[in-house]
Amino acid sequence: xxxxxxxxxxxxxxxxxxxxxxxxxxxxxxxxxxxxxxxxxxxxxxxxxxxxxxxxxxxxxxxxxxxxxxxxxxxxxxxxxxxxxxxxxxxxxxxxxxxxxxxxxxxxxxxxxxxxxxxxxxxxxxxxxxxxxxxxxxxxxxxxxxxxxxxxxxxxxxxxxxxxxxxxxxxxxxxxxxxxxxxxxxxxxxxxxxxxxxxxxxxxxxxxxxxxxxxxxxxxxxxxxxxxxxxxxxxxxxxxxxxxxxxxxxxxxxxxxxxxxxxxxxxxxxxxxxxxxxxxxxxxxxxxxxxxxxxxxxxxxxxxxxxxxxxxxxxxxxxxxxxxxxxxxxxxxxxxxxxxxxxxxxxxxxxxxxxxxxxxxxxxxxxxxxxxxxxxxxxxx
Amino acid sequence: xxxxxxxxxxxxxxxxxxxxxxxxxxxxxxxxxxxxxxxxxxxxxxxxxxxxxxxxxxxxxxxxxxxxxxxxxxxxxxxxxxxxxxxxxxxxxxxxxxxxxxxxxxxxxxxxxxxxxxxxxxxxxxxxxxxxxxxxxxxxxxxxxxxxxxxxxxxxxxxxxxxxxxxxxxxxxxxxxxxxxxxxxxxxxxxxxxxxxxxxxxxxxxxxxxxxxxxxxxxxxxxxxxxxxxxxxxxxxxxxxxxxxxxxxxxxxxxxxxxxxxxxxxxxxxxxxxxxxxxxxxxxxxxxxxxxxxxxxxxxxxxxxxxxxxxxxxxxxxxxxxxxxxxxxxxxxxxxxxxxxxxxxxxxxxxxxxxxxxxxxxxxxxxxxxxxxxxxxxxxx
Numbered sequence: 002x003x004x005x006x007x008x009x010x011x012x013x014x015x016x017x018x019x020x021x022x023x024x025x026x027x028x029x030x031x032x033x034x035x036x037x038x039x040x041x042x043x044x045x046x047x048x049x050x051x052x053x054x055x056x057x058x059x060x061x062x063x064x065x066x067x068x069x070x071x072x073x074x075x076x077x078x079x080x081x082x083x084x085x086x087x088x089x090x091x092x093x094x095x096x097x098x099x100x101x102x103x104x105x106x107x108x109x110x111x112x113x114x115x116x117x118x119x120x121x122x123x124x125x126x127x128x129x130x131x132x133x134x135x136x137x138x139x140x141x142x143x144x145x146x147x148x149x150x151x152x153x154x155x156x157x158x159x160x161x162x163x164x165x166x167x168x169x170x171x172x173x174x175x176x177x178x179x180x181x182x183x184x185x186x187x188x189x190x191x192x193x194x195x196x197x198x199x200x201x202x203x204x205x206x207x208x209x210x211x212x213x214x215x216x217x218x219x220x221x222x223x224x225x226x227x228x229x230x231x232x233x234x235x236x237x238x239x240x241x242x243x244x245x246x247x248x249x250x251x252x253x254x255x256x257x258x259x260x261x262x263x264x265x266x267x268x269x270x271x272x273x274x275x276x277x278x279x280x281x282x283x284x285x286x287x288x289x290x291x292x293x294x295x296x297x298x299x300x301x302x303x304x305x306x307x308x309x310x311x312x313x314x315x316x317x318x319x320x321x322x323x324x325x326x327x328x329x330x331x332x333x334x335x336x337x338x339x340x341x342x343x344x345x346x347x348x349x350x351x352x353x354x355x356x357x358x359x360x361x362x363x364x365x366x367x368x369x370x371x372x373x374x375x376x377x378x379x380x381x382x
Numbered sequence: 383x384x385x386x387x388x389x390x391x392x393x394x395x396x397x398x399x400x401x402x403x404x405x406x407x408x409x410x411x412x413x414x415x416x417x418x419x420x421x422x423x424x425x426x427x428x429x430x431x432x433x434x435x436x437x438x439x440x441x442x443x444x445x446x447x448x449x450x451x452x453x454x455x456x457x458x459x460x461x462x463x464x465x466x467x468x469x470x471x472x473x474x475x476x477x478x479x480x481x482x483x484x485x486x487x488x489x490x491x492x493x494x495x496x497x498x499x500x501x502x503x504x505x506x507x508x509x510x511x512x513x514x515x516x517x518x519x520x521x522x523x524x525x526x527x528x529x530x531x532x533x534x535x536x537x538x539x540x541x542x543x544x545x546x547x548x549x550x551x552x553x554x555x556x557x558x559x560x561x562x563x564x565x566x567x568x569x570x571x572x573x574x575x576x577x578x579x580x581x582x583x584x585x586x587x588x589x590x591x592x593x594x595x596x597x598x599x600x601x602x603x604x605x606x607x608x609x610x611x612x613x614x615x616x617x618x619x620x621x622x623x624x625x626x627x628x629x630x631x632x633x634x635x636x637x638x639x640x641x642x643x644x645x646x647x648x649x650x651x652x653x654x655x656x657x658x659x660x661x662x663x664x665x666x667x668x669x670x671x672x673x674x675x676x677x678x679x680x681x682x683x684x685x686x687x688x689x690x691x692x693x694x695x696x697x698x699x700x701x702x703x704x705x706x707x708x709x710x711x712x713x714x715x716x717x718x719x720x721x722x723x724x725x726x727x728x729x730x731x732x733x734x735x736x737x738x739x740x741x742x743x744x745x746x747x748x749x750x751x752x753x754x755x756x757x758x759x760x761x762x763x
Binding site for chain 2: 043044049050073080081082087088299316317321323324325328330332334335
């Protein structure tokens, strides 16, 4: 068995569901799972000081290879001493491969066996991202967990397209593994593809698990398909992955999806949802989402969430937060981001505790009724 | 002699210049002078948590009556328990009268003896600000120091215009004083006008000092006149004010103007300069201003200022700050604002210490040479 920089410890399995309580060990500390990872796209979790995220209990954040490659450039970050030092974050970092972003560029990219040619969204300049390049960039960044360069097939896509795509993704994964030259302090995770097809998920899993990597992500979900379909895929997808490796569901962060993912054996999640909706004036609370701009909050001197002990809820009223948002004040983004991240990080703490104490299903039911009770359905981003 | 909620203690006079070391006592704590007051226009010092400003040693901030009257409204802030509670700031607050802002509206306002009719910059709605209204609003806000409703005459303006204007300002001041109904916990400061005319400055001073107010501001400066002219007016203007009351020079905050003002006997200053230029990517350092976007900082892994111990300089390089600024990240405004306010607040601490130890002039010379040495001249805002 290969020695990896990142290892996984399975602590406990839920007595009723596939939910797991575990711990991921990295060169920058350990992470209790299931975990939600805040997203710091451009080497900053938007509107947050790193200490704030630490204080609320985050032990790992995600950063984006595509963005950092284009600006400020991975060589610059390497010269700065790596991403941890550059951005003042001494806990674990996971970087994606840039694959998802370049595939999202639509007309501005072209896929070949070699890799993806694309144009920068910043200045239109031409670039090529290959498995080797994606790994080189992530080696320069020095993230603890590096993601393989994969193709995230669109939804919907036919069986033939998805099969070809996942097979190329498997070939790219081998190239990623060969290119990875810093195995002592960085670990490469593989990504399962296969769209919404069970046989292809199974095939993809077999191909990537053969490489004995320290962790596996489930990609190609939360890409526009109905939630029920995502859950259906997750129902079997986690069974195709080894029990002794962490499983990461990419791009998922709404509370319902977190519960459904955990229930199906997912250990790691990331999403821009809490930070993005914060900047748009939406708070996540124990009683569901609140759009702070609504007139109903104008003279509401209560805090966002009576059950929350975050900095924002300790010090500010909804009336004040509404005023800040309507005045386009930066503090609005700062306070709502702090609250939303705190909310999700504490939610994951409660989920972990529920698994430990064998009441995960009861906790899920209780939370879901309060959160979604009388509100419009929240869509995964 | 009237009892005031706000009092002034003159601690020491410089041996060579008119610089004074003093202390202003308010219902929300004492403020060592000379002091620079950060501006929190809309009930927030932009991009800052209140605790950050406290931690760097700020004991008073300024907030704007015009903005708060229009949004969220003074009645709402009163219902919230006052401005201190609303914005989570338990130290002293000074509010301006709204006069300067409504006069700046140009075509959108009309001056009469009664007051100023104007249209909101937010929605064009029609409003009337009078001395009584300005005081009513500030009473509702509950600021420790309230400013009288005055006319800040434009520059240039002829002798006759300025004379009529200052006399109306004096009549308005009496109306402000009569309207003020919360003298136990709030104090009203008068504002000297008189443009660039010595006889009118003298006349204005006599008229306002007669009212025995707890403090006096010098208005109508830093409105577009050459700096030398401002210094010339300050040369005599402070002599017309009583020694036992604090003197406040409105809207001034560049280091050179702070030194020149202190040297002429000014105790209090405020300006949006440090916070505004921070959001535009400019840092104030012991060696002058730095425009962080400049290419020279691209691979500069040193901190902004080797002599600075602020949060930003403790944790981040110029290369990182440049990256944040170029990426339009909110953290850029947060970190540069923190640094600039820290810079000015520490500068004022050093100025106070210099006065205490009789080396103010030497310190001024040393600072000015380092700050302005090889750089373009910095204009007062």
